[in-house]
Amino acid sequence: MHSTLECLTDWMSRQRWYAGKGRIPELAEVGREEWPCADPDARIVVLLVRDMANNPPSLYHVPLVLRSTIPRGSGRTFIGRDENDDYLFDAAHDETYTHELLARLGVQRADESSRVHTGEQSNTSIIFDAGDDAPLVVKLFRLVHAGENPDVVLQSALTATGNRSVPRMLGSLEATWVDPLGSHTHSDEPSTGHIAFAQEFVPGVRDGWPLALEAAAADESWADDAERLGRVTAEVHTALAECLPSRQASLGDIVGFVAGWYQRLAIATSDVPELRELRPAIEAVYDAAREAAWPPLQRIHGDFHLGQVLRRPSGEWLLVDFEGEPLRPLAERARVDSPLRDIAGMLRSFDYVVGSLRNTAAISAAAAVADPVAVLGEPARAEWARTARESFLEGYAAASGIDLPAHRALLDAFELDKAVYEAMYEARNRPSWLPIPLAAVAALAAPERAVHR
Numbered sequence: 001m002h003s004t005l006e007c008l009t010d011w012m013s014r015q016r017w018y019a020g021k022g023r024i025p026e027l028a029e030v031g032r033e034e035w036p037c038a039d040p041d042a043r044i045v046v047l048l049v050r051d052m053a054n055n056p057p058s059l060y061h062v063p064l065v066l067r068s069t070i071p072r073g074s075g076r077t078f079i080g081r082d083e084n085d086d087y088l089f090d091a092a093h094d095e096t097y098t099h100e101l102l103a104r105l106g107v108q109r110a111d112e113s114s115r116v117h118t119g120e121q122s123n124t125s126i127i128f129d130a131g132d133d134a135p136l137v138v139k140l141f142r143l144v145h146a147g148e149n150p151d152v153v154l155q156s157a158l159t160a161t162g163n164r165s166v167p168r169m170l171g172s173l174e175a176t177w178v179d180p181l182g183s184h185t186h187s188d189e190p191s192t193g194h195i196a197f198a199q200e201f202v203p204g205v206r207d208g209w210p211l212a213l214e215a216a217a218a219d220e221s222w223a224d225d226a227e228r229l230g231r232v233t234a235e236v237h238t239a240l241a242e243c244l245p246s247r248q249a250s251l252g253d254i255v256g257f258v259a260g261w262y263q264r265l266a267i268a269t270s271d272v273p274e275l276r277e278l279r280p281a282i283e284a285v286y287d288a289a290r291e292a293a294w295p296p297l298q299r300i301h302g303d304f305h306l307g308q309v310l311r312r313p314s315g316e317w318l319l320v321d322f323e324g325e326p327l328r329p330l331a332e333r334a335r336v337d338s339p340l341r342d343i344a345g346m347l348r349s350f351d352y353v354v355g356s357l358r359n360t361a362a363i364s365a366a367a368a369v370a371d372p373v374a375v376l377g378e379p380a381r382a383e384w385a386r387t388a389r390e391s392f393l394e395g396y397a398a399a400s401g402i403d404l405p406a407h408r409a410l411l412d413a414f415e416l417d418k419a420v421y422e423a424m425y426e427a428r429n430r431p432s433w434l435p436i437p438l439a440a441v442a443a444l445a446a447p448e449r450a451v452h453r
Helices: 004-012 095-105 150-160 208-217 223-243 251-271 273-290 339-367 372-376 378-400 404-429 435-444
Strands: 027-035 042-051 058-067 078-081 087-090 114-116 123-128 136-141 169-178 190-200 309-311 317-319
Touching (some): 004 042, 004 058, 004 078, 004 087, 027 095, 027 169, 042 095, 042 169, 058 095, 058 136, 095 123, 095 136, 095 169, 095 190, 150 169, 150 190, 150 223, 208 223, 208 339, 208 378, 223 317, 223 339, 223 378, 251 404, 273 404, 273 435, 378 404
Antiparallel strands (some): 027 042, 042 058, 136 190, 169 190, 309 317
């Protein structure tokens, strides 16, 4: 038997949402709350634990169900047995916890059958299937930050306006803790942050990434889907600008953006030697953007790509997961930003569709000792990406009224910054994928492209 934190140390390191991959967690409890439950054999304990193995230390939300026995055929996820002889279970898989969770979110349901979505990465989503009530999904934030989570703030604001391009928000839940390792100067000052929220679950939708992959693999044009996606993206941006703060970009804002690009480039050129000879051309793109006209800053999605959009069976697009990049500080994700960042993210996603197919085909061709050019279908795939990109931009411009060609220098800089980050990521994690962002960097920084900015 081990202490609760010892049990969690081994279990957390194997979870997809644990951010400290390759590290052994060093956990310290900073928050604990016990919830009442109807099951006499169970206790619900909601923990907030600080992982000191990460730099800066990460704060995790870990709800548990403690039982004196192991129920047969329960399907619950066992974590370990603690020093009090209690069996610890991941609460997300235990209906004793999910029943109380819905009540605390203010959601009333007659049917409470639930299941955990297996495809989740940085969070845990619990789906409550349709019975007498409409289906819904509750997202548990695993990485917790002091302050309001953008996923809750942005989707709540859009729901309040009646926007139907995002799932309808139903409720949210916060936790309060005292953490001497947190952001406050005084260790006894409490922090508050979101740990969960509920929204409608839309059945029958499909993720944009596999949809685009299937179309590109079959050499089927995705122009109509991309154009509709551009329009919906613009409509959501417009709604966010109307219901949440927006303002003109100041000189200080612009300097801050450009400094961030330069800082990322410096780190990337250290990790990716192939970027070094391109550095002067990349910096020229950043310098041109600094002198360009900037559209107003506003709240945006923040981590926009094909995996963050869902297509209804009727063809309409939904935007989801407004949390931004979970590993970035919450203060950064809660700031106004440029809508061009979201546009650039989606453009990079189209390129990744083609690049991933090309990468897979190249591996298959090498294994079969075949002619790679014949397998890759390079011209057709390149045309697929070009058409999807152009159609998305046309849809966005038509719905927003923004003259995107007039902002080409700035959009190129945002896309180039994203590609530089991707090169750094691939070099560290998937070296065989590195050619995908490197090709984009070379194209965006090419001197002949600069002539048309």
